[in-house]
Amino acid sequence: MSTGFPDGPVPEVPPGYRVAGHRITGPIGAGGWGAVYAAVRRRDGAPAAVKILPAARLAPGQCRQASELARREAEFSARAEHPRLIRTFATAVLRDPGRPGLDGAVVLVMERAERSLADLLAEGRAVPPAEGARLLAEVCEGLAHMHRHGWVHGDLKPANVLLMADGSVRLADFGLTAELDGTHAYVPPLGTLDHVPPEWWSERSGVRGVALRPSADVWAFGVLAHQVFAGGTHPFPGAAARARALAAQSYARGRERLRLDERVPGEWRALVADCLAADRTARPADAAALAARLPASAPVRRPWRRRGALAVAVAAVGALVCAATVAVLPGSPDGTGPGRPRAVPSGTPSGSPSGTLPGALPADADVPAALREPIARAARRCPEPEVTPVLLAAMLKAESGFDPKAARPETGEYGIAMWTPAVFNAWAQDGDLDGRKDYMSPPDAIISMGSYVCWLAQQFKRRGLTDDLPGLLAAGYRTSDKSVAEARGVPERVRPHVAKVEQYLAEYSR
Numbered sequence: 001m002s003t004g005f006p007d008g009p010v011p012e013v014p015p016g017y018r019v020a021g022h023r024i025t026g027p028i029g030a031g032g033w034g035a036v037y038a039a040v041r042r043r044d045g046a047p048a049a050v051k052i053l054p055a056a057r058l059a060p061g062q063c064r065q066a067s068e069l070a071r072r073e074a075e076f077s078a079r080a081e082h083p084r085l086i087r088t089f090a091t092a093v094l095r096d097p098g099r100p101g102l103d104g105a106v107v108l109v110m111e112r113a114e115r116s117l118a119d120l121l122a123e124g125r126a127v128p129p130a131e132g133a134r135l136l137a138e139v140c141e142g143l144a145h146m147h148r149h150g151w152v153h154g155d156l157k158p159a160n161v162l163l164m165a166d167g168s169v170r171l172a173d174f175g176l177t178a179e180l181d182g183t184h185a186y187v188p189p190l191g192t193l194d195h196v197p198p199e200w201w202s203e204r205s206g207v208r209g210v211a212l213r214p215s216a217d218v219w220a221f222g223v224l225a226h227q228v229f230a231g232g233t234h235p236f237p238g239a240a241a242r243a244r245a246l247a248a249q250s251y252a253r254g255r256e257r258l259r260l261d262e263r264v265p266g267e268w269r270a271l272v273a274d275c276l277a278a279d280r281t282a283r284p285a286d287a288a289a290l291a292a293r294l295p296a297s298a299p300v301r302r303p304w305r306r307r308g309a310l311a312v313a314v315a316a317v318g319a320l321v322c323a324a325t326v327a328v329l330p331g332s333p334d335g336t337g338p339g340r341p342r343a344v345p346s347g348t349p350s351g352s353p354s355g356t357l358p359g360a361l362p363a364d365a366d367v368p369a370a371l372r373e374p375i376a377r378a379a380r381r382c383p384e385p386e387v388t389p390v391l392l393a394a395m396l397k398a399e400s401g402f403d404p405k406a407a408r409p410e411t412g413e414y415g416i417a418m419w420t421p422a423v424f425n426a427w428a429q430d431g432d433l434d435g436r437k438d439y440m441s442p443p444d445a446i447i448s449m450g451s452y453v454c455w456l457a458q459q460f461k462r463r464g465l466t467d468d469l470p471g472l473l474a475a476g477y478r479t480s481d482k483s484v485a486e487a488r489g490v491p492e493r494v495r496p497h498v499a500k501v502e503q504y505l506a507e508y509s510r
């Protein structure tokens, strides 16, 4: 359901109707502003989908909005070329004075998908977790490409995630897509109630429209991921979209807790929770950051090589967007720097009451007073019992000796948690709530570190690596989850570092 949507602008287009070199064969579905039809190319019968966005029947205000949406969609579609974005072959304006409902309509001729994620979810069957993970990874690829190029999708939802005949994903519906102007893009004040973030309701709509940020797409991704794993169930309760939107706002004001459906797999829960952080600055910053945190079980199927040379080149760039943040460990070509690619769990408290947290820091430990609260908070946010304040403190001491200005320029590591800046960006959290995410700020660095360590714990458990988990976590933080998984333990080259962490841990645990 869309907000601000006029009733019944959908044109009646009879089968056989000819438009832009194509023949309509039947309806596929209708949205708020137009309808999509199956069509075939007259020349050779190639399948296509034709979207018709009529403007003529609308009131002047609506007409302006409809034209604006059509203009955006046509403009973006013409520029977008990526295997995870639906391809638009042609755009045109219909001239048919004999049919006033269609005369002047904007037409987009697109590649035709088999069905949408909304159709899949409507079947009511649970999507198997591995399949869900793949679909979401592909959604993330498309979004990452858009964010990378300075666009915000603005209307990510199941109906706009299209599934091709081979099962691969394409994002569609770029009517609300907007180009970033600094940190924001501006779109008409429209959106889909179930997928707009809570801050959308309080954004003032100026002459340029509503401010939109990549974090709005990240929120929508969180909703979508929940729906995928929970058989279509929305993360917020309510029988109707408006009720769910109100529940989301109530959660954002701190009146309700986030309650994820138990069908959301363990390794996804923290990421979904973080996407749905009430504070937009606590969400992964954009889809590249999201991609860096996807659980390892989210494989990406290569899309068909069915496009031209340019498209294939763009596909390679697009794949790099996700792959680079997932697998490349900046500043650690030999694997000895802190890798920390991927997921950050948990915006949700673990449920342990503060102060009684297992592994709490003893009063006489040599941990600076100012660091104790962020360390405890970082541990509390993690549902894994092994990620304790004493472990995080021991790791910080081994990393930097608690020096907020620590620097190892030769490997590009900085700050109390020795983050590599480019990698920090994929994990960044605003621990001191100053509106910025800064690896030189101890609270930011520590909270982000806690998230990464939490995710490592989940990865190692999933792989059955549970012997001496604290040592593995210290090793994983210094290298990467992959290095530890490949070594099936602490890699040789980081043993001295891990021995230090274990020594501090023993001291703090006495």
Ligand SMILES: Nc1ncnc2c1ncn2[C@@H]1O[C@H](COP(=O)(O)OP(=O)(O)OP(=O)(O)O)[C@@H](O)[C@H]1O
Pocket: 002, 028, 029, 030, 031, 032, 033, 034, 035, 036, 049, 051, 086, 110, 111, 112, 113, 114, 115, 116, 118, 155, 159, 160, 162, 172, 173, 192
């Ligand atoms: N290229 C395509 N191939 C196959 N189906 C498509 C294609 N594009 C859109 N659809 C389907 O057509 C239907 C209508 O799409 P449309 O974009 O007009 O509206 P919507 O996204 O459902 O709603 P709104 O535009 O109001 O947000 C949707 O079910 C969508 O999944």
